[in-house]
Amino acid sequence: MAQADRAPDATLRRFSGYGMKRAFNMVQSDLNAALKPFGLRMITFSALVVIRDAPGLRQARLAEVLQMEKPNLVALLDELERAGLITRTRLAEDRRAHALDVTGAGITLCARALAAVDAHESRMTEGLTPEERAALIRALRVIETNGGET
Protein backbone atom coordinates (compact mmCIF):
# COMPACT_ATOMS: atom_id res chain seq x y z
CA MET A 1 0.00 0.00 0.00
CA ALA A 2 2.59 2.56 1.08
CA GLN A 3 1.51 6.10 0.33
CA ALA A 4 0.68 5.65 -3.30
CA ASP A 5 -2.86 6.95 -3.11
CA ARG A 6 -2.14 9.65 -0.54
CA ALA A 7 -2.74 13.16 -1.78
CA PRO A 8 0.53 15.08 -2.08
CA ASP A 9 -0.83 17.84 0.12
CA ALA A 10 -2.48 15.61 2.74
CA THR A 11 -0.31 17.05 5.50
CA LEU A 12 -1.33 20.58 4.63
CA ARG A 13 -4.99 19.63 4.41
CA ARG A 14 -5.05 19.22 8.16
CA PHE A 15 -4.67 22.98 8.56
CA SER A 16 -7.70 25.18 8.22
CA GLY A 17 -5.60 28.01 6.79
CA TYR A 18 -4.61 25.89 3.80
CA GLY A 19 -8.25 25.10 3.07
CA MET A 20 -9.07 28.77 3.44
CA LYS A 21 -6.50 29.85 0.93
CA ARG A 22 -7.65 27.31 -1.65
CA ALA A 23 -11.35 27.92 -1.11
CA PHE A 24 -10.88 31.67 -1.19
CA ASN A 25 -8.97 31.53 -4.46
CA MET A 26 -12.00 29.84 -6.01
CA VAL A 27 -14.38 32.29 -4.41
CA GLN A 28 -12.36 35.24 -5.60
CA SER A 29 -12.19 34.23 -9.23
CA ASP A 30 -15.85 33.24 -9.36
CA LEU A 31 -16.90 36.43 -7.61
CA ASN A 32 -14.84 38.70 -9.82
CA ALA A 33 -16.31 37.01 -12.85
CA ALA A 34 -19.80 37.53 -11.43
CA LEU A 35 -19.12 41.22 -10.81
CA LYS A 36 -17.44 41.94 -14.12
CA PRO A 37 -20.72 42.68 -15.96
CA PHE A 38 -21.31 45.46 -13.44
CA GLY A 39 -17.87 46.95 -13.87
CA LEU A 40 -17.06 46.02 -10.28
CA ARG A 41 -14.36 44.00 -8.57
CA MET A 42 -14.51 42.32 -5.20
CA ILE A 43 -13.13 45.31 -3.40
CA THR A 44 -15.06 48.03 -5.19
CA PHE A 45 -18.22 46.06 -4.56
CA SER A 46 -17.44 45.83 -0.85
CA ALA A 47 -16.80 49.56 -0.63
CA LEU A 48 -20.00 50.35 -2.50
CA VAL A 49 -22.11 48.20 -0.15
CA VAL A 50 -20.54 49.66 2.99
CA ILE A 51 -21.04 53.23 1.81
CA ARG A 52 -24.63 52.50 0.86
CA ASP A 53 -25.31 51.12 4.33
CA ALA A 54 -23.57 53.98 6.11
CA PRO A 55 -24.25 57.18 4.15
CA GLY A 56 -21.96 60.10 4.85
CA LEU A 57 -19.11 57.79 5.88
CA ARG A 58 -15.63 59.26 5.95
CA GLN A 59 -12.77 57.70 4.02
CA ALA A 60 -10.66 57.03 7.08
CA ARG A 61 -13.54 55.14 8.64
CA LEU A 62 -14.15 53.16 5.47
CA ALA A 63 -10.49 52.20 5.42
CA GLU A 64 -10.87 50.87 8.97
CA VAL A 65 -13.97 48.87 8.14
CA LEU A 66 -12.45 47.28 5.05
CA GLN A 67 -9.09 46.87 6.75
CA MET A 68 -7.10 48.64 4.10
CA GLU A 69 -4.65 51.52 4.17
CA LYS A 70 -6.01 54.95 3.34
CA PRO A 71 -3.72 55.59 0.37
CA ASN A 72 -5.05 52.52 -1.38
CA LEU A 73 -8.60 53.74 -0.99
CA VAL A 74 -8.01 56.84 -3.07
CA ALA A 75 -7.72 55.21 -6.47
CA LEU A 76 -10.54 52.84 -5.61
CA LEU A 77 -12.92 55.69 -4.78
CA ASP A 78 -11.77 57.63 -7.82
CA GLU A 79 -12.91 54.65 -9.83
CA LEU A 80 -16.34 54.52 -8.19
CA GLU A 81 -16.73 58.29 -8.48
CA ARG A 82 -15.74 58.32 -12.15
CA ALA A 83 -18.32 55.61 -12.76
CA GLY A 84 -20.93 57.88 -11.22
CA LEU A 85 -21.71 55.47 -8.39
CA ILE A 86 -20.59 57.57 -5.41
CA THR A 87 -19.93 61.20 -4.50
CA ARG A 88 -17.30 62.83 -2.32
CA THR A 89 -18.62 65.87 -0.46
CA ARG A 90 -16.51 68.20 1.64
CA LEU A 91 -17.96 68.33 5.14
CA ALA A 92 -19.01 71.73 6.50
CA GLU A 93 -18.26 70.81 10.10
CA ASP A 94 -14.82 69.41 9.29
CA ARG A 95 -13.36 70.71 6.08
CA ARG A 96 -10.59 68.13 6.11
CA ALA A 97 -12.98 65.24 5.64
CA HIS A 98 -15.05 63.97 2.73
CA ALA A 99 -18.47 62.44 3.18
CA LEU A 100 -19.07 59.43 0.96
CA ASP A 101 -22.50 58.75 -0.50
CA VAL A 102 -23.93 56.43 -3.11
CA THR A 103 -25.74 58.05 -6.04
CA GLY A 104 -29.08 56.89 -7.39
CA ALA A 105 -27.34 54.98 -10.15
CA GLY A 106 -25.06 53.51 -7.49
CA ILE A 107 -27.99 52.26 -5.44
CA THR A 108 -29.53 50.60 -8.46
CA LEU A 109 -26.29 48.95 -9.49
CA CYS A 110 -25.55 47.92 -5.92
CA ALA A 111 -28.88 46.11 -5.66
CA ARG A 112 -28.30 44.27 -8.94
CA ALA A 113 -24.75 43.36 -7.96
CA LEU A 114 -25.94 42.11 -4.59
CA ALA A 115 -28.34 39.75 -6.33
CA ALA A 116 -25.47 38.45 -8.45
CA VAL A 117 -23.32 37.96 -5.37
CA ASP A 118 -26.16 36.11 -3.66
CA ALA A 119 -26.28 33.78 -6.64
CA HIS A 120 -22.51 33.40 -6.45
CA GLU A 121 -22.73 32.54 -2.76
CA SER A 122 -25.37 29.90 -3.45
CA ARG A 123 -23.21 28.42 -6.18
CA MET A 124 -20.15 28.22 -3.98
CA THR A 125 -21.91 26.77 -0.94
CA GLU A 126 -23.92 24.24 -2.90
CA GLY A 127 -23.95 20.96 -1.00
CA LEU A 128 -23.88 22.65 2.38
CA THR A 129 -27.03 22.85 4.48
CA PRO A 130 -28.05 26.30 5.74
CA GLU A 131 -26.87 25.23 9.18
CA GLU A 132 -23.50 24.15 7.84
CA ARG A 133 -23.14 27.45 6.01
CA ALA A 134 -24.01 29.38 9.15
CA ALA A 135 -21.55 27.31 11.15
CA LEU A 136 -18.86 28.04 8.56
CA ILE A 137 -19.39 31.78 8.81
CA ARG A 138 -19.39 31.57 12.60
CA ALA A 139 -16.17 29.55 12.65
CA LEU A 140 -14.46 32.03 10.33
CA ARG A 141 -15.50 34.81 12.70
CA VAL A 142 -13.93 33.01 15.62
CA ILE A 143 -10.66 32.66 13.74
CA GLU A 144 -10.71 36.28 12.69
CA THR A 145 -11.25 37.31 16.30
CA ASN A 146 -8.52 35.01 17.60
CA GLY A 147 -6.12 36.58 15.15
CA GLY A 148 -7.05 40.11 16.11
CA GLU A 149 -6.18 39.54 19.74
CA THR A 150 -2.47 39.32 19.13
Added chain:
Amino acid sequence: MAQADRAPDATLRRFSGYGMKRAFNMVQSDLNAALKPFGLRMITFSALVVIRDAPGLRQARLAEVLQMEKPNLVALLDELERAGLITRTRLAEDRRAHALDVTGAGITLCARALAAVDAHESRMTEGLTPEERAALIRALRVIETNGGET
Protein backbone atom coordinates in the same frame (compact mmCIF):
# COMPACT_ATOMS: atom_id res chain seq x y z
CA MET B 1 -33.38 52.58 17.07
CA ALA B 2 -32.75 52.80 13.34
CA GLN B 3 -29.44 51.21 12.35
CA ALA B 4 -27.26 52.93 14.88
CA ASP B 5 -25.73 49.78 16.33
CA ARG B 6 -25.55 47.89 13.05
CA ALA B 7 -22.06 46.96 11.99
CA PRO B 8 -21.04 48.88 8.85
CA ASP B 9 -20.22 45.64 7.09
CA ALA B 10 -23.25 43.67 8.25
CA THR B 11 -24.41 43.13 4.67
CA LEU B 12 -21.04 41.68 3.67
CA ARG B 13 -20.92 39.47 6.74
CA ARG B 14 -23.67 37.37 5.25
CA PHE B 15 -21.25 36.13 2.61
CA SER B 16 -18.86 33.35 3.46
CA GLY B 17 -16.25 34.76 1.09
CA TYR B 18 -16.02 37.97 3.09
CA GLY B 19 -15.44 36.03 6.29
CA MET B 20 -12.85 33.92 4.51
CA LYS B 21 -10.87 36.90 3.35
CA ARG B 22 -10.84 38.46 6.81
CA ALA B 23 -10.06 35.24 8.65
CA PHE B 24 -7.36 34.34 6.17
CA ASN B 25 -5.66 37.70 6.54
CA MET B 26 -5.30 36.99 10.24
CA VAL B 27 -4.13 33.45 9.61
CA GLN B 28 -1.56 34.61 7.10
CA SER B 29 0.06 37.22 9.31
CA ASP B 30 0.09 34.95 12.34
CA LEU B 31 1.47 32.06 10.33
CA ASN B 32 4.20 34.08 8.67
CA ALA B 33 5.23 35.37 12.07
CA ALA B 34 5.31 31.80 13.39
CA LEU B 35 7.46 30.65 10.45
CA LYS B 36 9.86 33.59 10.50
CA PRO B 37 12.22 32.03 13.09
CA PHE B 38 12.71 29.15 10.64
CA GLY B 39 13.44 31.43 7.72
CA LEU B 40 10.27 30.19 6.04
CA ARG B 41 7.17 31.85 4.66
CA MET B 42 3.75 30.35 4.16
CA ILE B 43 4.51 29.28 0.63
CA THR B 44 8.03 27.99 1.16
CA PHE B 45 6.75 25.98 4.09
CA SER B 46 4.01 24.46 1.95
CA ALA B 47 6.47 23.53 -0.77
CA LEU B 48 8.86 22.00 1.74
CA VAL B 49 6.15 19.82 3.26
CA VAL B 50 4.86 18.62 -0.09
CA ILE B 51 8.34 17.72 -1.32
CA ARG B 52 9.09 15.91 1.92
CA ASP B 53 5.92 13.85 1.53
CA ALA B 54 6.54 13.11 -2.15
CA PRO B 55 10.29 12.66 -2.66
CA GLY B 56 11.53 12.93 -6.21
CA LEU B 57 8.66 15.20 -7.21
CA ARG B 58 9.07 17.23 -10.39
CA GLN B 59 8.66 20.98 -10.42
CA ALA B 60 5.77 20.98 -12.84
CA ARG B 61 3.89 18.58 -10.60
CA LEU B 62 4.63 20.66 -7.51
CA ALA B 63 3.28 23.70 -9.30
CA GLU B 64 0.05 21.82 -9.96
CA VAL B 65 -0.31 20.70 -6.36
CA LEU B 66 0.27 24.15 -4.96
CA GLN B 67 -1.75 25.77 -7.70
CA MET B 68 0.91 28.18 -8.81
CA GLU B 69 2.55 28.96 -12.12
CA LYS B 70 5.85 27.29 -12.88
CA PRO B 71 7.83 30.49 -13.32
CA ASN B 72 6.97 31.59 -9.79
CA LEU B 73 8.24 28.34 -8.42
CA VAL B 74 11.78 28.90 -9.63
CA ALA B 75 12.78 31.67 -7.24
CA LEU B 76 11.01 29.90 -4.42
CA LEU B 77 12.98 26.69 -4.95
CA ASP B 78 16.18 28.66 -5.41
CA GLU B 79 15.53 30.02 -1.94
CA LEU B 80 14.98 26.59 -0.40
CA GLU B 81 18.00 25.20 -2.21
CA ARG B 82 20.25 28.06 -1.15
CA ALA B 83 19.12 27.45 2.44
CA GLY B 84 20.25 23.84 2.05
CA LEU B 85 16.78 22.44 2.64
CA ILE B 86 16.17 20.80 -0.73
CA THR B 87 18.09 19.51 -3.72
CA ARG B 88 17.39 19.61 -7.45
CA THR B 89 18.62 16.53 -9.24
CA ARG B 90 18.60 16.06 -12.99
CA LEU B 91 16.67 12.91 -13.83
CA ALA B 92 18.46 10.20 -15.80
CA GLU B 93 15.30 8.97 -17.50
CA ASP B 94 14.20 12.47 -18.53
CA ARG B 95 17.01 14.97 -18.68
CA ARG B 96 14.62 17.90 -18.95
CA ALA B 97 13.18 17.35 -15.50
CA HIS B 98 14.51 17.94 -12.01
CA ALA B 99 13.70 15.68 -9.08
CA LEU B 100 13.07 17.55 -5.86
CA ASP B 101 14.14 16.12 -2.52
CA VAL B 102 14.43 17.38 1.02
CA THR B 103 17.86 17.22 2.65
CA GLY B 104 18.51 15.97 6.16
CA ALA B 105 18.59 19.51 7.44
CA GLY B 106 15.36 20.13 5.57
CA ILE B 107 13.63 17.22 7.25
CA THR B 108 14.68 18.43 10.67
CA LEU B 109 13.58 21.98 9.99
CA CYS B 110 10.35 20.77 8.43
CA ALA B 111 9.47 18.80 11.57
CA ARG B 112 10.15 21.78 13.81
CA ALA B 113 8.22 24.13 11.57
CA LEU B 114 5.30 21.71 11.50
CA ALA B 115 5.15 21.79 15.29
CA ALA B 116 5.07 25.58 15.17
CA VAL B 117 2.30 25.52 12.60
CA ASP B 118 0.36 23.08 14.73
CA ALA B 119 0.61 25.55 17.59
CA HIS B 120 -0.48 28.31 15.25
CA GLU B 121 -3.49 26.29 14.17
CA SER B 122 -4.48 25.68 17.79
CA ARG B 123 -4.17 29.37 18.52
CA MET B 124 -6.32 30.38 15.58
CA THR B 125 -9.05 27.81 16.17
CA GLU B 126 -9.24 28.36 19.90
CA GLY B 127 -12.87 28.36 20.96
CA LEU B 128 -13.87 25.83 18.33
CA THR B 129 -14.54 22.23 19.30
CA PRO B 130 -12.65 19.55 17.35
CA GLU B 131 -15.93 18.76 15.60
CA GLU B 132 -16.43 22.40 14.62
CA ARG B 133 -12.89 22.59 13.32
CA ALA B 134 -13.38 19.42 11.28
CA ALA B 135 -16.67 20.79 9.94
CA LEU B 136 -14.92 24.02 8.96
CA ILE B 137 -12.26 22.19 6.99
CA ARG B 138 -14.90 20.03 5.33
CA ALA B 139 -17.01 23.04 4.38
CA LEU B 140 -13.98 24.79 2.88
CA ARG B 141 -13.32 21.70 0.80
CA VAL B 142 -16.85 21.74 -0.53
CA ILE B 143 -16.47 25.35 -1.59
CA GLU B 144 -13.11 24.68 -3.20
CA THR B 145 -14.64 21.81 -5.13
CA ASN B 146 -17.67 23.83 -6.19
CA GLY B 147 -15.35 26.48 -7.53
CA GLY B 148 -13.25 24.02 -9.47
CA GLU B 149 -16.21 22.71 -11.40
CA THR B 150 -16.68 25.86 -13.41
Added chain:
DNA sequence: CCGAAACCGATATGCTTCATAACGATTTCA
Protein backbone atom coordinates in the same frame (compact mmCIF):
# COMPACT_ATOMS: atom_id res chain seq x y z
C1' DC C 1 -5.01 83.41 22.19
C1' DC C 2 -1.42 81.04 20.07
C1' DG C 3 1.49 77.44 18.81
C1' DA C 4 2.22 72.31 18.86
C1' DA C 5 0.21 68.20 17.92
C1' DA C 6 -3.16 65.35 15.73
C1' DC C 7 -6.11 64.28 11.85
C1' DC C 8 -7.89 64.12 6.93
C1' DG C 9 -7.32 62.98 2.14
C1' DA C 10 -3.80 62.74 -1.34
C1' DT C 11 0.72 61.73 -3.64
C1' DA C 12 4.85 59.27 -4.41
C1' DT C 13 7.27 55.18 -3.96
C1' DG C 14 8.79 50.54 -3.32
C1' DC C 15 7.96 45.71 -2.25
C1' DT C 16 5.69 41.42 -2.86
C1' DT C 17 2.70 38.47 -5.34
C1' DC C 18 1.08 36.62 -9.47
C1' DA C 19 0.28 35.81 -14.60
C1' DT C 20 1.92 35.65 -19.42
C1' DA C 21 5.16 35.16 -23.31
C1' DA C 22 9.05 33.30 -24.94
C1' DC C 23 13.55 30.64 -24.81
C1' DG C 24 16.99 26.48 -25.06
C1' DA C 25 17.20 21.76 -24.10
C1' DT C 26 15.09 17.41 -24.38
C1' DT C 27 11.67 13.95 -25.31
C1' DT C 28 7.69 12.08 -27.88
C1' DC C 29 5.47 10.81 -31.77
C1' DA C 30 3.74 10.85 -36.58
Added chain:
DNA sequence: TGAAATCGTTATGAAGCATATCGGTTTCGG
Protein backbone atom coordinates in the same frame (compact mmCIF):
# COMPACT_ATOMS: atom_id res chain seq x y z
C1' DT D 1 13.62 12.32 -39.44
C1' DG D 2 11.06 16.27 -38.51
C1' DA D 3 7.11 18.48 -35.95
C1' DA D 4 4.98 18.99 -31.71
C1' DA D 5 4.94 18.75 -26.83
C1' DT D 6 7.23 19.05 -22.29
C1' DC D 7 10.54 20.80 -18.63
C1' DG D 8 12.78 24.36 -16.20
C1' DT D 9 14.05 29.03 -16.85
C1' DT D 10 14.21 34.10 -17.96
C1' DA D 11 12.15 38.43 -18.78
C1' DT D 12 8.47 41.38 -18.13
C1' DG D 13 4.45 43.64 -16.63
C1' DA D 14 0.13 44.08 -13.94
C1' DA D 15 -2.03 44.24 -9.41
C1' DG D 16 -2.16 44.31 -4.36
C1' DC D 17 -0.48 46.34 -0.34
C1' DA D 18 2.51 49.10 3.09
C1' DT D 19 5.25 53.23 4.33
C1' DA D 20 6.71 58.05 4.29
C1' DT D 21 5.39 62.49 3.45
C1' DC D 22 2.64 66.48 2.03
C1' DG D 23 -0.74 70.65 2.40
C1' DG D 24 -4.82 71.88 4.57
C1' DT D 25 -7.59 71.80 8.77
C1' DT D 26 -8.93 71.02 13.45
C1' DT D 27 -7.91 70.23 18.37
C1' DC D 28 -5.98 71.27 22.54
C1' DG D 29 -2.51 72.63 26.11
C1' DG D 30 0.03 76.55 28.00
